[in-house]
Amino acid sequence: MTTACETTTALVTDRLLDARFVRLLAMVFGSGLSIYLLTSVVPLYLAANGAGGIGAGLSTAATMFSAVSVELLITRMLARWGYQLVLGLGLVLLGAPSLILLATAALPLVLAVCIVRGAGLAILVVGAVALIADLTPPTRRSEALGVYGVAVGIPAVIGLPLGVYLGHVIGFDALFVLAAVTSLAGLVMLIGLPATAGTEEQHVQVLGGVRRSGLLMPSLVFAAVTVAAGISVTFLPLAVAPSKQSMVATALLLQAIAAPLARWLAGRYADRIGAAKLLAPVLVLAAIGAGSLVFLPSPVAILIGSVCFGSGFGAAQNLTLSLMYNRVDRSRYGQVSALWNLAYDGGWGLGAIVFGLVVSGVGYPAAFAMTAAVVAVAVLPAVKASA
Structure with a gap:
């Protein structure tokens, strides 16, 4: 067998x-x-x-x-x-x-x-x-x-x-x-890719055994970062005057470029150092980037913040996913992938909806500060995981 x-x-x-x-x-x-x-x-x-x-x-x-x-x-x-x-x-x-x-x-x-x-x-x-x-x-x-x-x-x-x-x-x-x-x-x-997902029994319940398998913490941490990602892409163009939309386009481009580069770099170092040890620092970087939007419409704050957030967001994508795979056996690979993507899409959508409700009452600076606080809170379990 x-x-x-x-x-x-x-x-x-x-x-x-x-x-x-x-x-x-x-x-x-x-x-x-x-x-x-x-x-x-x-x-x-x-x-x-x-x-x-x-x-x-x-x-x-x-x-x-x-x-x-x-x-x-x-x-x-x-x-x-x-x-x-x-x-x-x-x-x-x-x-x-x-x-x-x-x-x-x-x-x-x-x-x-x-x-x-x-x-x-x-x-x-x-x-x-x-x-x-x-x-x-x-x-x-x-x-x-x-x-x-x-x-x-x-x-x-x-x-x-x-x-x-x-x-x-x-x-x-x-x-x-x-x-x-x-x-x-x-x-x-x-053609040539594996036809099956393995001969052993696969764990098919996406939410089953999440806490016991150690998948809950990295899922929630990643969801906190994707909340900020969905907010920045959706609301940054709305928070800046029409005359400065070229700056917004540049900021979003920098964020889009920084994310995959940071994701690749995080992967190279995570194999040597360990994903858990790198997670907290990149979350701090993401929180700083998200918090920079408090200083709208400062071009320097927006551009630097976009690079910081894009880097933190990209690195967090790799590190949380690596951490989740390292905590399970092969029968749960499909569950990890589905759970991580749920955190991605769910956090993205939820962040945009809640932010839209909050910003009407408190304004953009305060709402962006709350967004940064959500990411900052995620640093605490990440620090505990690296201990």
Whole structure:
């Protein structure tokens, strides 16, 4: 009988960037481009066809709500159908519905497309992260997750502005086709990847045994940081005068660049020093960055704060995920991936909703100070974990 240890050894190679890992990264990059090319374009498409701001907001909400809902199901899907089939389904759900937009701009149908694409996105992010844990040696897992962070970060940096630019240059229809192709092309990359999620029994309950397995603390810590991330991206443009929007764009670009770089660097050092020891310092950095927004509209505070927060946020992504994987056996890899992505998407959405309610009563400086305090509180359990 093949043991779990033997199965894991069969999947792992000494080299980090072997052929399977490179194919996985290529798939992740293409699917990332597919989602980010249309993130800002679909709201523009709806607005251009008379849906207005309400329709634009609903399109983003539909994508995120769908992703959060489906993330609860993916561990069972991986256990039943394996990596190749589930990831292939995710690529199809993310890419193919974009072609429906060629025929209609009706709000109900566009929202349906967003819901299906959100499901595909959820499948891909959860499945890919779980597969990385299977494909890479435990001694280099943090570094592998850092490389993965770069692969998913670059599409965000180039895809958001490129989508808006191409929408004006080549038109919406050509862009919808491009978004479909970049995702569906990833189906070729699935060849040679592990077909199954392991021969041992998989833990399929996302929330089951979270406290006993030591996953609760890093999940909540990461959620605290994603709360601040969702707030900064959503409300910074609204908190600054229209005449200074170029500065806001620069700040968000710096944050988007800093995050994947910090995620990669954190991975390299976490394998040598330990993820728990690095977590508290990067949370302090993130809290400083979030707190800098109290000094709006100071350009220096905003730009430096964006770099600090982006660095802390990116590093925290790697360190919390590495810490979670280090605390469980292989049967819980799918659970870790789903739980971490729930913290990501849930914290992002919850932060934006609560902040919107709070800011109307206390104003932007006080609300941003509260945001920084949420991140700062997360430092305490991180310090305890490193002791």
